[in-house]
Amino acid sequence: MSLLERLLGEDTPDEQVDLEERQHEADDTLNGRIDTAEYGIDACAVTGIAVVNEGPDGEPIVVPIARFSLGEDVEEPDYDLVWELVGEGLNALQPALEGVFVRHYDIQFTFDGDELFEAEECRRVAVTPDLADTFVSDASFNTGALRDAMLDADDIDDEIAPVAWGESKNYSSTANAAIVTNGAAMAAGTSAGAASCAGAGAAGAGAAGGTCGGV
Template identity: 65%
Template structure:
C-alpha cells in the first residue's frame, strides 16, 4: 500500500488532503476575523499551508500548520508586543481546527523589511508546541504574558525544535520526506523555494488570505 506521502503527491486527492485543506480554510477564516476585529497593523496574513512532515503508526498525518503575517516593507525592527499579540491570535485561530490532529508544532511566521507575505527581506518565526497552544486556548488563567514567558524560558539554541521565541524561518519545501498542502494542491518537498512561495501565496489568496 502506498505511504501517506506517496498518496498526497500522487494524481488522486486522498481523504487526508481534503480533511487538512478544510482545517486550513477554517483556521484562515478565524485568523482573518481576529485580525480585522483587533484592527492590527499588518499588511497581509493567512494560514498559508499545512506541512505533512511524517506519518504516524496508523497512517495518520503528522503536521505543522503555518501562519504568516506581513508586517510591512518599512518595518526593520518589529514591535515585539504586536508580534506576540499576533502569535496569540494565530494560536487561537489554529487550535480548534487542528485539535484532533497530530501536530508536531505550530509555525507562526513574520515577514518584514519588504512587501507582501513572500517577498520580504526578513522572515522570523515563533514555534509553539501543541501542548502550549492547547493550554493557551483552553485555560483562562494562562495568559498571553504567561505564554510568552514560557516560550522564552524554554527556548534554546535550536531553531528547529519548539518552543522557539524568535528564530529563522524554515522552508518546508526543502525538507526531505514532506508534503506541503496549500489550498487545493500538494507541493513536493523537493520543489524549489520559488515554487513553494508561489504555492503559498496562492493558498493565502484562495483561502481569503488578505487582511
C-alpha cells in the first residue's frame, strides 16, 4: 500500500504523526511571531501540510501551507505587507520541516471576505525550498532580496513554484494528495487546509490550526 493510500485510510501511519507534530510546531511559531493588530490583519495559521507525492524511498513529498487573512474590506492587498508576511510564514515553516522532502512552501492570502476560509479572494506565493532555506539562514538575504529573486524566477506559470503572486491551489480537490492537519489526514473535499476561499465554511474552521495573537 502506498503512503498516500495509508494517509487517506483509517490508520495513522508514523509519517502522519510526524507531519502533524511539525505542523503544530510551525503553527506555534507563527502564533509567537505574529501580532495581528500590529500587522493590521485579521488572522493567520499554519493550516495544513499537503502530501503530494512519494520520494524514491517512500518518504512523503509535501507542501506546507501558511495562510493569512488580510481583511474583509481589503480589495487590493498592500504588497509590501504581503512580502513581510511571506517572510514570517517561511520563518515558521522552514525550521519545522527540516529534513522533510518539501516540494515548495505555500504562503496563502485571503481578502475581500471573512477571515481565513470565507473570503472571496485567495492568492498564494509559492516559494522553492532553496530560496526558503537561503532566506531563513542568510540574514543578508532579506525580504526585499527574496521578493526580487521570486519575481525574477517566476515564469507566470501558477502551477509550478516559484510563484510570486498567483491563484491558490486547492490540494484537497486532488485525488492523489492528502492533507495532514490537526490530527487527521483528510481526503479530497474534507480539508480546508488548502481549500479554495469561499465556501470552505465549517470544514475550514475545524481543520485550521491555531490563529495568531489578537484573534
